[in-house]
Amino acid sequence: MNAHAGKNAPVLRNIQGNAACALGAIAAGCRFYAGYPITPSSEIAEKMAAELPKVGGTFIQMEDEIGSMAATIGASLGGVKAMTATSGPGFSLKQENLGYAAITETPCVIVNVMRGGPSTGMPTRPAQGDIMQARWGTHGDHPVIVLAPHTVREIYEETIRAFNLAEALRVPVVVLFDEIIGHLVETVELAQPAPEELTERKWATGPREEYLPYAAEEDMIPAMARPGDGYRAHTTGLTHDERGFPTQDPQKVTAFMDRLLGKLERHHDLIERNELVDTDDADVLILAIGTPARAAKSAIRELRAEGVKAGLFRPVTLWPFPAEAFRAVATGKKAVIVPEMNMGQLVLEAEQLAPEGVAIRGLNRYDGEAITPAMIVKAVKENVA
Amino acid sequence: MNEIRVTSADKFDIRDWLRTELMPHFMCPGCGHGIALRALLWACHELGIDKDKLAIVSGIGCSGRTGAYIDANTFHTTHGRPLAFATGLKLARPDLTVIVITGDGDSLAIGGNHLIHACRRNLDITCMMLNNEVYGMTGGQVSPTTSAQRYTTTTPAGNMEPVFDACRLAEGAGASFVGREATLQIPTLKDLLKEAIAHEGFSFVEVISDCTEIFGRKNALGSSPEMVLKQKKVMIPERSDNRIAQPFRPNPFPTGVFVRQERPEYGAAYRQMCERVQKGGKGR
Ligand SMILES: Cc1ncc(C[n+]2csc(CCOP(=O)(O)OP(=O)(O)O)c2C)c(N)n1
Ligand code: SF4
Ligand SMILES: [Mg+2]
Numbered sequence: 009m010n011a012h013a014g015k016n017a018p019v020l021r022n023i024q025g026n027a028a029c030a031l032g033a034i035a036a037g038c039r040f041y042a043g044y045p046i047t048p049s050s051e052i053a054e055k056m057a058a059e060l061p062k063v064g065g066t067f068i069q070m071e072d073e074i075g076s077m078a079a080t081i082g083a084s085l086g087g088v089k090a091m092t093a094t095s096g097p098g099f100s101l102k103q104e105n106l107g108y109a110a111i112t113e114t115p116c117v118i119v120n121v122m123r124g125g126p127s128t129g130m131p132t133r134p135a136q137g138d139i140m141q142a143r144w145g146t147h148g149d150h151p152v153i154v155l156a157p158h159t160v161r162e163i164y165e166e167t168i169r170a171f172n173l174a175e176a177l178r179v180p181v182v183v184l185f186d187e188i189i190g191h192l193v194e195t196v197e198l199a200q201p202a203p204e205e206l207t208e209r210k211w212a213t214g215p216r217e218e219y220l221p222y223a224a225e226e227d228m229i230p231a232m233a234r235p236g237d238g239y240r241a242h243t244t245g246l247t248h249d250e251r252g253f254p255t256q257d258p259q260k261v262t263a264f265m266d267r268l269l270g271k272l273e274r275h276h277d278l279i280e281r282n283e284l285v286d287t288d289d290a291d292v293l294i295l296a297i298g299t300p301a302r303a304a305k306s307a308i309r310e311l312r313a314e315g316v317k318a319g320l321f322r323p324v325t326l327w328p329f330p331a332e333a334f335r336a337v338a339t340g341k342k343a344v345i346v347p348e349m350n351m352g353q354l355v356l357e358a359e360q361l362a363p364e365g366v367a368i369r370g371l372n373r374y375d376g377e378a379i380t381p382a383m384i385v386k387a388v389k390e391n392v393a
Numbered sequence: 394m395n396e397i398r399v400t401s402a403d404k405f406d407i408r409d410w411l412r413t414e415l416m417p418h419f420m421c422p423g424c425g426h427g428i429a430l431r432a433l434l435w436a437c438h439e440l441g442i443d444k445d446k447l448a449i450v451s452g453i454g455c456s457g458r459t460g461a462y463i464d465a466n467t468f469h470t471t472h473g474r475p476l477a478f479a480t481g482l483k484l485a486r487p488d489l490t491v492i493v494i495t496g497d498g499d500s501l502a503i504g505g506n507h508l509i510h511a512c513r514r515n516l517d518i519t520c521m522m523l524n525n526e527v528y529g530m531t532g533g534q535v536s537p538t539t540s541a542q543r544y545t546t547t548t549p550a551g552n553m554e555p556v557f558d559a560c561r562l563a564e565g566a567g568a569s570f571v572g573r574e575a576t577l578q579i580p581t582l583k584d585l586l587k588e589a590i591a592h593e594g595f596s597f598v599e600v601i602s603d604c605t606e607i608f609g610r611k612n613a614l615g616s617s618p619e620m621v622l623k624q625k626k627v628m629i630p631e632r633s634d635n636r637i638a639q640p641f642r643p644n645p646f647p648t649g650v651f652v653r654q655e656r657p658e659y660g661a662a663y664r665q666m667c668e669r670v671q672k673g674g675k676g677r
Pocket of ligand 2 (some may be wrong): 421455530587606
């Protein structure tokens, strides 16, 4: 027998980004999917509809995206890992209940395959117009993690990581990529993660009388009550105290909000992930995610062949934005170029964090086409002098 | 043998079902929602439901706020969405008894889409809709069930929109159990809710409640008992023998069970399909 054969043996296959997302979810232990068809994300739903029954999971096509987000959270409240996927118009509709997941600290994964916007926009064209919505889409201060994979393989891996983070930190996690990567077919190895690589949420144990649903220890993550385990807990989207019941007591509200937002800061090391390409000696830095990051990698090779030193800083975890790491890498550079398929969103983050003397230059495309390596090469050359 | 045995353990004591530590509750004196809550818990008691396996999913409104007082697994969700949350919960956890508490605004206005699809899908969920003809929680605005000419804060000249008949809507959308009762007859309401919960499939129960404090006051409908007695005058009890049409009264509403139908429960059907797939079939 082949030494690599067996349950965890990697399988090499040609696969589309959206399908890799579905398979990553199943590999992560996702056993519930609720969605509503929308281009360019529908393949995720279709794959989940076919795959979930095989593993005893449940797929449901809901009446709209509000309902699919609600059903996803409902399943997770029941103790099952759950996901939904969509694109811009549906992502807008999901915001209402995404906030509910944030305040009730219900783990869930929301995939947004970005297309041109606003509104119905350009359904089949790629864009990155939801970078800010992914962070600030729902009302009120709220925690959310956004992962931004740039290859098919990374979609698979980051979808698994999305579930792990959601479970570990009891937070909604958005997986954000553009249409090009969603529909891109690449030859990849999809390794089944070992059980110890998968995170399960912390369930309440111990006597009911001592259980406080929203009390947390030093790790700031409260243990969740699984319905049926005898805790008979209350879950509400109203601001609540440690018992889980509504409160407007200023002290309790402050403590709750501090923990709700603070838990991401506390687990910063677990969340943050960046890719640095040739940054050390670079004169010009490129800050990019998704398709523009792919273009940046080709541009860097081309530029370096001509003796122009460029590097790439790619936040794989887009939000919370890796402020310190970015500042450290950007310090001393002549300029930071921010290529993005929108009218300037990621660039705002760079401008806010720009170290002294470093010029920040946006490079935008919003015509439904991809940012090309040539565009980046040109922009770098203009800024290297 | 024909004997009735009552043991004290069988006796319904609402305090066994409430989170008494949360008392006093928020409801205004005379609010019909509290009576509906009592009937619901009484029904659960008589059905012998295990509180640990009971999930109450509620929306936003005075109706939705009642859920928090129940000593069970309670989920107070978002406005209009409790049925969608309950759909995910029930599919993920078929072992739970899932009951949704919603209001007329919650289920017929903002949540109308979720309601019709929940009726159509026929998951084993019981939906108790507390119809008080008004948006109680937000201070008394018009709702899809506000009767003609009634005054609300957003219909200062009297309501001019036609009303929704929620039971006919549920029936048309395919609910396999549909019934309506007023808070006037608590044992009858309890029996209706019992049947609804025991029914395998989607059950829709409309409870004619009353918002004494806001709606009643604005329309000079009197105290809570007076409001309920006024309701009685326009009720047409479907189940009683002396069923009489009362065409001379405004907005008469029939009560009783309107639909009682055996139809495949969606969750069970889905799980059977999964088993076929796992055995190597196509699931068809
Ligand atoms: C999305 C959203 N819109 C509006 C509201 C404000 N709101 C809270 S309760 C309510 C109406 C509730 O009416 P109903 O469902 O009839 O319940 P009742 O209070 O009468 O029992 C509204 C509009 C909200 N909470 N969320
Ligand atoms: S406002 Fe109306 S519906 Fe709300 S508790 Fe008071 S009486 Fe009941
Ligand atoms: Mg109402």
